[in-house]
Amino acid sequence: MSSFSIRAASLLAAAAALPGAAWAQSSVTLFGTVDVGIAHVTGDNSSRTGLAHSGANISRIGFRGTEDLGGGLSAGFWLESGFAPDTGLGTANGGLAFNRRSTVSVMGPFGELRLGRDDSATFLNALIFDPFLTNGVGGTNAFVMNGAPIQISNAISYFLPPNIGGFYGQLQHAAGEQLNTAPTAAGEYNGGRFGWRGGAFHVSGSLAKLQGTTQALDVRIRNVGASYDFGVAMPMLLWASEKRGTVEIRATQLGVKVPVGAGEIRAQVSRYDTVGSNADWTKVALGYGHNLSRRTQVYGAVARIHNGAGAQRSIGAQGVAASGTNLGGKSTGFDVGIRHFF
C-alpha cells in the first residue's frame, strides 16, 4: 500500500469567503496512548475479571503545537481526549471530547499564560510522586479521596519560566461563572504548586480550594511530595490532605521505582486516614513494567486494600468495576497489560 504525507495548514473559519489569508509555517503534533490489559479484582464475597484499560498510562489521543512569534514569544495549543479502548468510548456521554486538556498559551521570558480546561495543579502534584502515575490497580488514591478535581474547566494558569535554578511553579484560577447575586462562586478553584528539582532531588507542594455551592461543600486540597534518584532506586514520598466541609482525609505514602534492565519495579505503601474517624484504609501495591521499546511496555501489578472498621474501599481498574467489600473488609486486584505510545 502506498502512503502519503499529511499536510496541515491553518485556515480561517470561512476561508472561501475571506480572501487574502496567508499563513506562517508551523508544526502540529499528533500523540496518544493505547493501554489495554486484563484485570481481576476481588472483594470480600465476590470477584470480577474483565478487560481493563490504562493500567500503566491513560489511554488518550491529542493534537498540540507551538508557534514562534519572534521576540522570545511563542504561542501554543494542546487538545487531548481520553478514551476507554476496552469499549472505544470517550468520557463525554460516551463521546470523545478534549476534556483532558484544551488550552491555548502564550509563552515568553515571563513564563506561560495558559487558558482553558487543564489538569488541576493539585492533581499534577499527586501524580508525579506515585510510581504508578495514579493508574491501574496499584495507583494511588491520594488525588480523589474526598472531592478534589482531576481536570478543571474555565482555568487560567500562570507558570513560572523554565531555567530559574530548578524552581518551577504554577498559579491556577478557575472561574465559577456564577451570577454575582449568588453567595459563593460554586466551582471556583484557586490553587497553585511550587517545586524544585536539583540533581537527583525533587520536592514539590500544592494547595487549592474548590468552592462548593455552600461553604460546607468547599474542598480544600494540600499535598507535598519528594523523591531522590539514587540510580539503583528512586524512593518517593507523598503527603496529601483533602478536606470537604468538616471531613478531612489524609494520605501518607512511600513509593519506590527500581530500574531492572529494560524494566522497572514499582512498589508503594499508602495509609489513608479519615481524621477523627475509623474510616481509614491501607494500600500496598507491587508492579513491574517491561519495556519492549521506548514506546511499548508490558506491565503487571498486584495490590491489596485493608479497610479499617469504618471504611469499605475496594480496588477497581479502569474498565472493570470493583467487586465490593464490607466495612472493615479487604480487597485485592491484579492487572497485566500492554501500553503503546504513539
Next chain:
Amino acid sequence: MSSFSIRAASLLAAAAALPGAAWAQSSVTLFGTVDVGIAHVTGDNSSRTGLAHSGANISRIGFRGTEDLGGGLSAGFWLESGFAPDTGLGTANGGLAFNRRSTVSVMGPFGELRLGRDDSATFLNALIFDPFLTNGVGGTNAFVMNGAPIQISNAISYFLPPNIGGFYGQLQHAAGEQLNTAPTAAGEYNGGRFGWRGGAFHVSGSLAKLQGTTQALDVRIRNVGASYDFGVAMPMLLWASEKRGTVEIRATQLGVKVPVGAGEIRAQVSRYDTVGSNADWTKVALGYGHNLSRRTQVYGAVARIHNGAGAQRSIGAQGVAASGTNLGGKSTGFDVGIRHFF
C-alpha cells in the same frame, strides 16, 4: 524529543480481508482554531464573569482533502468539529462530532456538487458582512433572530464554478426525510445565495425557507449585504429578515473594519425590529484584534444592547451565559482573548 512524519493512507473497511487494494497519492489537511478568553456580561440586576471561548473565531478541529481525478474533475471531503475549549466539550451531548461540516464533493468545470451536513447558505451570507464574524460579545444577532439554521443536515448543494467574472452562487436543498404521508416535509430547507466580487466591491444576497411541522412554523430567511474596501477602512452593510409564521424580525446593520498596523478595529451598529411590535433592540459593538502573527491574535471587544419596551435581549459570550435583562432593559458585555489557528 524526536518526532516523525505522519503518513496518511487510504484503506478499505476490511483491508486485511480484501486483498489487492492499491491507492493513489494524495494529501489530507489537518486544521483548527483554539480561541479562549475572558468575558464579563452585565444585565439590569446582575453580572457574570467567566472563561469564554471563540470570541474571535469558532474553536474547531477538522480534516479535509482533495483528489485530482483527471479530466478537470476532482473529489474532496471536509470533516469539521466544533468544541468549547473552556470545558473541552463538543456539541453532541458533550462529545465531538463533525456537525459543523461533513461533506463529500465532486468538482469540475461545471462547479461543485456537495453532499452532507454543511453551513446553511443563509448563515454564510450573514457571516461575511459582520466585522465580528458572528463571534464574541460584538457579533451580529442577524443569523439566529427567529429560527434560522446555522448548519443544516441532509444537504445537497450546487456551487457555481470560480472564475466567472467575480460571480459566485449556491443552491442548497436539505431533505426533510419525512414519510410521504406527512402533510409537509418538516426540516426541509430550500435556499440559495448569489454574489459578485469586483475589485474592492462585494455584494451578495441569500434566500431560504425552512419547513416546520406545520405551515405556521415555517421559517423564511432573506438577507443581502455589501462591502467596499477603501483601504483605510472597509464599511459593510447587512439587511436581514427572518419570518417564522406571522412573526418577522428584521436586522439592519452597518459595520466597519479599519486596519491599524498589525491590528484591526471592528465596529458595528445594528438595529433589530420585530415587525408590528415593540420587541425591538439596538446593539452597538467596538472591538480590536492585534495579530501577533498570521495565526495568533489577541483581541477584545465591548458591546451594549438597548431593548425596546417589548424586548429583553442580553449579551452572552460562548461559554459564559448571559446575565439576563428586564423588558426594555440594557445589557453590556466585554471580552478579551487569544485566538490561535493551526
Next chain:
Amino acid sequence: MSSFSIRAASLLAAAAALPGAAWAQSSVTLFGTVDVGIAHVTGDNSSRTGLAHSGANISRIGFRGTEDLGGGLSAGFWLESGFAPDTGLGTANGGLAFNRRSTVSVMGPFGELRLGRDDSATFLNALIFDPFLTNGVGGTNAFVMNGAPIQISNAISYFLPPNIGGFYGQLQHAAGEQLNTAPTAAGEYNGGRFGWRGGAFHVSGSLAKLQGTTQALDVRIRNVGASYDFGVAMPMLLWASEKRGTVEIRATQLGVKVPVGAGEIRAQVSRYDTVGSNADWTKVALGYGHNLSRRTQVYGAVARIHNGAGAQRSIGAQGVAASGTNLGGKSTGFDVGIRHFF
C-alpha cells in the same frame, strides 16, 4: 496557502514533569471514508426520500500505526470512529467514539495478540462474502438477523500468522465482566473463524456464542462462505444462522461481483428463513460502482424484499429510516452516492 508537515511524536502523560523520555521513530496513519448519497425507500403504503450515507463503505475516520520491536516482533494500535456525514454525528449519543475499533496488538511469528474493542469474528465472516459489504440498500441482512453483535467490547483475539499456506484464523473471547456470583457472564462472547485462500478460491467459516442475561437470551451464530474469482465474475455464497433462545433465523445467499471496465456490477439473491415459522423473507439486490479513481467511486443500487406471511422486514438506508411494511408485504429501495477514501 502554504502548508506544512504534521509531525507526530510520542510523549508521556506528564512529559513536563517526568524528564528523560526519548522516543523511537515511527509512523501513524490517518485514514477514513466519507460516503454520502440519496436513498428512496418504499413500503406498502408510503415512501421516504432523504440524504443517506455509507451506501458503499462505512463512513469513518481512524488512526493506526505499527512499531518494529526487533526480533521479529512488532506492536500496533488501531483507533477507528464511525460517523454519519448526513448529520455529522457519531455513534456515542451523537459523539464520535472509537467504538468501531480501539485495539493494541503484539505481533510476531506466532501470530497476533489483540486487545480491545473490535469487529466480532462472526460479523467479519458475513461481511467478506457480501458483494455489498453489508452496506446500502443492497447489503446483506445476514449479520444482524437475530441479535448477533457487529463490534464487541472487552475482546481478546488471537490471530494465526500470515503465510501459512493460505490458511488464516482467529479465536476471540470477550469478557462479560459480571460478578462471579451471577449465574452467567452476560455479554461474554466466545467465537472464532477459520479460512483458506488459494489462488482464486476462498472459503471461511465462523462460530460464536454471545451469552445473554439468561440462557434463553443466548445468541448462537454460525456462518460459512465461499467465493471463486473466475476473472470475468466472482460468485460468492454465504450460509448463516443466528439462534436466540429457541428462535433460529437462517440465511442463504448467492452473490456475484462482475468487473466492467472501471466499474463493478454487484448482485445478490438472499433467502432468510425463520425455522418452524413463516417469518421468512427474500431479498434481491442489484448495484453498480464506478471508480473515478482508486479512492473515489460513484455507486447505485436497487433492492427489493418480499416478506412471507409472518414477516414485515423493510429496506432502509443508513441515515434514511425505512418506510415500513405490512406482514407479508413488500419493500423496495434504491440509492445513489459518492464514496471517497482518504
